[in-house]
Amino acid sequence: MSLPTTQKKYTLESAATPERPKAFKITYHSSAPFPTLPTPTSVLVNVKALALSARDLQIVKGEYPAPHAVHPGTVPVGSGAGEIVAVGPEVKGYTVGDRVILMGMPGHHFQPDLPQSSLERSRGGGTDGTAQEYIPMEYEDLLLAPSHLDWIELAGLCGSSVTSWVHLWGHQPLLPGSTVLCLGTGGVSMYAAQFALVSGSSVIITSSSDEKLAKVKKILEKLLIPGSSKDAIRTINYNTTPEWDVEVRKMTGGRGVDNVIEVGGWGTCAKSVRSVRKGGIVGVSGYLSTYHEVPMELKMEDLSKLILYSAANVRGIFVGNRTQAEQMLRFVDRAGLRPVVSEVYDFADLPKAYEAMEKASHIGKVVVRVSA
Structure with a gap:
């Protein structure tokens, strides 16, 4: 050559x-x-x-x-x-x-x-x-x-796909029938939603735009297992529903979700903790709200006390290793994911x-x- x-x-x-x-x-x-x-x-x-x-x-x-x-x-x-x-x-x-x-x-x-x-x-x-x-x-x-x-x-x-894989299976493996809360529509959240749906779990997606949420739902519906619940993909516009953590609790019958893909940081982390069930995982892999004005009441919230009494597992998720990436690629290949x-x-x-x-x-x- x-x-x-x-x-x-x-x-x-x-x-x-x-x-x-x-x-x-x-x-x-x-x-x-x-x-x-x-x-x-x-x-x-x-x-x-x-x-x-x-x-x-x-x-x-x-x-x-x-x-x-x-x-x-x-x-x-x-x-x-x-x-x-x-x-x-x-x-x-x-x-x-x-x-x-x-x-x-x-x-x-x-x-x-x-x-x-x-x-x-x-x-x-x-x-x-x-x-x-x-x-x-x-x-x-x-x-x-x-x-x-x-x-x-x-x-x-x-990159993002391996991070999503570690979110869901790197530390406390996601079980079929779980519910995953994905903040936003960026790469990490979209991969997590795809992986979760194909594995038999349901997802809740947040965004500031109804138009984006409609597009995301249409994309993800193609991945649903035949006979899936009509609630397998749910959405929340956090502009029109600023107390989205309360809405997540309502959607899950008060239990909370099993896993949160937390990419917002300061402006969203407390609400993510309030959205997860006791013993569930809040995987932090971003801090996008840092680049926007964060309300003072969120800055002043005692996050350590909130984590303690929620019994949530809050963990930083940086990126997966080669072995995890190989597992993820086999999953993508066999599921035909795009x-x-x-x-x-x-x-x-x-x-x-x-x-x-x-x-x-x-x-x-x-x-x-x-x-x-």
């Missing part, structure tokens, strides 16, 4: 201001140096598509609380999928032409919790990410892609994809096509 001598890519360059000292801008390079294989156990991947996450946006805006430095010149974005175009002499189990998904946390292979060393090497923050046509990777940080998905769908399958992709952009329009993320009007994933 003949490979080029240069590649297209983006890098993070400082755009610091007194208000945002860690902010970056993304800079396009039309003729960047072509990467080489750094070790005998590495492979070279032609990135076909990438998917943005809230973390990618936070890094550019200088709002990501990374426990490591993010340096100018780093290639952004943590998720992607592509085709192997070269392999080192000591690579095992992979060959040129394989379709692969790139792990965002290098070295996180089997540990139940994310090692600090992997976090410090995270793609698109600690080390170079996927906003480039070609990327060298250690072969153990790759996953073979399900055959029924195209490149856009595979990019959308990265990621929900909201918008697709060309590589030259990556800045527009970031703008779409910031508007937060998407359902599922925002994907960028990198190369043909």
Whole structure:
């Protein structure tokens, strides 16, 4: 296979201001140096598509609380999928032409919790990410892609799907017949809703838009098991029903849900705890409300007392390991699941994809096509 001598890519360059000292801008390079294989156990991947996450946006805006430095010149974005175009002499189990998904946390292979060393090497923050046509990777940080998905769908399958899997099965496995509360319509919540429905559980979805909720319900209804209850998919508009935790309790006959996909943070966490049954799980994997005005009464609430007397299990969910990702991919393959992709952009329009993320009007994933 003949490979080029240069590649297209983006890098993070400082755009610091007194208000945002860690902010970056993304800079396009039309003729960047072509990467080489750094070790005998590495492979070279032609990135076909990438998917943005809230973390990618936070890094550019200088709002990501990374426990490591993010340096100018780093290639952004943590998720992607592509085709192997070269392999080192000591690579095992992979060959040129394989379709692969790139792990965002290098070295996180089997540990139940994310090692600090992997976090410090995270793609698109600690080390170079996927906003480039070609990327060298250690072969153990790759996953073979399900055959029924195209490149856009595979990019959308990265990152968020593994986080959702850990939400539901990583610590206290979700049982059939459970109810899962999914906050919002972003990638993590949409994957969790899909996984839960296919596994025989019901879901409650929240959003600020009736239009989005109607679209989400239509998407998810295709996954219902024949004969499913008419209450398998329920929705709440949190703008028109601000006390949505009370509504969740009503919907569940006062019991509460079994699992909450908590991505709101400060502005929603207390209500999530009040929505869950005793012994249920509130998995925290985001803090989107931090970027909006949070009412003072929520800031002043004694969350520790609330957690104590609710007997809820509140746990931070960062991302899954390689073993969990492989389990998730087998599930996706056998169930024939397809990621929900909201918008697709060309590589030259990556800045527009970031703008779409910031508007937060998407359902599922925002994907960028990198190369043909």
